[in-house]
Amino acid sequence: MAALPASVLVLGELPGLLGTAAAAAPPTGSATRYTIVPFLNSDDGTVNVYQSDDATDFRLLKASAYTPPSNRIRDASVFKHTNGYYYLTYTTHTWQDTSTTIGFARSSDRANWTFLYDYTVPLTNLSRAWAPEWFVDSDGSVNVIVSCSTTNDEWIFTPYLLKATNSALTTWSSPVALSGIGSNHIDTYIVRIGSTYHAFTKNETTKYIEYATATSLTGPYTISRTGDWAGWGSYREGPALVQLDNGGWRIFFDGYGDGSYYSSDSYDTFATWSAPAKLPVISGTARHFTVVKETVSGGVTLPTGVTRSFRSANYSTRYWQEQSSLLNLPVVTSSSTTSEKQAATFTVVAGLADANAFSFRDASGNYLRHYGFRGRFDPNDGTSTFAKDATFTARTGTTSGSIRFESYNYPGYYLRHYNYQLRVDPTDGTDQFRQDSSFVPVGAWG
Template sequence: MTTRPPTPSRRTLLRALTALPASALVLGELPGLLGTAEAAAPASGYATRYTIVPFLNSDDGTVNVYQSDDAADFRLLQSSAYTPPSNRIRDASVFKHTDGYYYLTYTTHTWQDVSTTIGFARSSDRVAWTFLYDYPVPITDLSRAWAPEWFVDSDGSVNVIVSCSTVDDEWIFTPYLLAATNSALTGWTSPVALSGIGSNHIDTYIVKVGSTYHAFTKNETAKYIEYGTAASLKGPYTISGTGDWAGWGSYREGPSVIQLDNGGWRIFFDGYGDGTYYYSDSYDTFATWSTPTALPTLSGTARHFTVIKEAMSGGTSVARNATRSFQSVNYPTRYWEEQSALLNLPVLTSSSTTADKQAATFTVVAGLADSNGYSFRDTAGNYLRHYDFRGRFDADDGTSTFAKDATFIARTGTTGGSVRFESYNYPGYYLRHYNYQLRVSLADGTDLFRQDSSFVPVTSWA
């Protein structure tokens, strides 16, 4: 039976500050929170992959690579994946170019030092990286060029937004735009300050929705991530979100924003004051946001990163309209079995009774609420759904609530051929066994949780 029993930020060192901790996400409050929505499966035959390349809380001379298929549970892909030949690597931003390579741009010096260059590296596989060059940012009397962020516009043009200060006040930063002048990303236009954002803003990250540019930028005086919009990439931006406008708290930096499979938007940011990395979701184009949720795998380890999302061919799948049994990865003698309408994980062998074998056999069908997801039907025609977070079987009552409760999204398991099933209407919550009972629980980022929530579809017992 399974049993359960930082280095200061550059801004912290500049000014001794205390942080306001964000609230943790409470499961029972989830349906009523602003900014929540159902999970969504990638299109059939595809998987979604999110990649980050953060520098380490303990070492700003190297970066790790992590990936996730749900934009929350990040797993280490490669430790110390890239160490520049000289200087440091901080605030790394990553994107995939049209040439098929992944590119990094990053801060080249630690916070104490004059830093007038930004670095570039590339990789074909996100694991092995090659240094390209350090680029001297051509700004007169430049003191520091920090936190370069990639931005690819809807016309395919590649840009970098970099926060720069000059020697007259080395701690007052302004965001500048550099546009690539060739597809090899070896030439750049002269820096142009983004209009409307103003000085003393850093870590500016931009996304485009329709014809509108949306900027998320840290106000270095107020210590809040602010929000503004513009009709042009260069601005002028109108800052409409100030103070604690989104409920994220203060002393947050390094925002990165990506769109999820379900159409919502997720922002990641470094809670550098309390050593926690957070994400928060919006489903009304950035007007309201969910309560910040900690990233358990990354908090205390990773620092300032950006996120890229890719649709990958293949993906995790389970044959539909077929009968299967489901074997636990970390307790391979145990299988899903319906017992008194509840889903448990008892031991099953060839000598088990016919009734037990039938109760461990399920028909896999398209998700009742999302045809790219999955639902599971027992031999009596009842469906597996979560109820009070417990896995149980009930007759379909035809309601949308039942359909959502009975739909699960397939995610990558811990071993080859294994699958994890994410709840459709509680994103980030997975079917997992606990005391040999199946329930829906919030992923905590541990290997134990991943193993407890990983199952292998096998030939049915009956």
């Protein structure tokens, strides 16, 4: 066990992962916030900080937020400790160089970072220590999973576990290899569900991300999925997972072979995955990150049991209106007919699939849902599919008082107007899309 000088000690409680939101939409007045701290495709000497409310559309919080005092910063992993600080651990050298240390830094606000120390991983004949990843276990213990190679074969990596032996994260246990994953695996990322540890790790020979499970953090792990088992393709690395508001799990990975960054979702405990989708805004810029998810104040407040009309944020004379069971965005004014005003009036209710989210009823009791990605009104058939199709998570809009409504079962898809029709489409990260998907709840027309 190696110790560091008292000058870098941080007082804190027992280690743990603060800010990990439960699998539910944020309660009224609160918001979900995802933070990533990637290094740049063009520069491995610094990291940017981005944040998102939907784990899809990441916006720049601060450019070049942290540059270490020496060496490089690659593969930065971030988590929030019980003492309120955010911590980074990272690879300290570029890939060509011998690298026996991993770096540590911390921040109180995610934007401004302070270097803590470089830690020499105590492995005999160590050549490279790469891609350290935080893992906080259910007992609150803080761990780092680091990929290490030795001088006898400097390109064959094995995952090792380092466990923090104090709450200041300044002393660490001796490295322990993760049994069962074995050599020639890198970028190992672990999540725990119940009593099972789920590991996602890149096979350096095949260039595919593999999947393994164990009942102990150190293993033995059984690798049960190899090759292109999830449909993500090859030359993928740096997997990182986070649980979404609707309970699904999202994996992010660096598609270094084509210069893009991807996400993919699972709703059956990692058995099957959605087709990988390129992340807007950061794809091609960001490299290898992990995610901190938090529930923070300042989110949307939208009372339920109240009738409202919804005005477009960027077309101030146009409102949601039901026309032949479809939701459109025509002009509605004081001169509109009574029936037109009534068709532009809806009751806001608690979400059918999540009470913290929202559903919308028309005057006849039918619910707004997406069908073929078109907004339409249908009677509730009582199925879970209908409930999810008719539930929308509220996210803050682009203008004061405006709201964006994210599909509950298609995360990253938003109710937006296109040719004055309301659709559920995937965000493309542009300001135009954000404006087209922002609506202001106002007093009911009808």
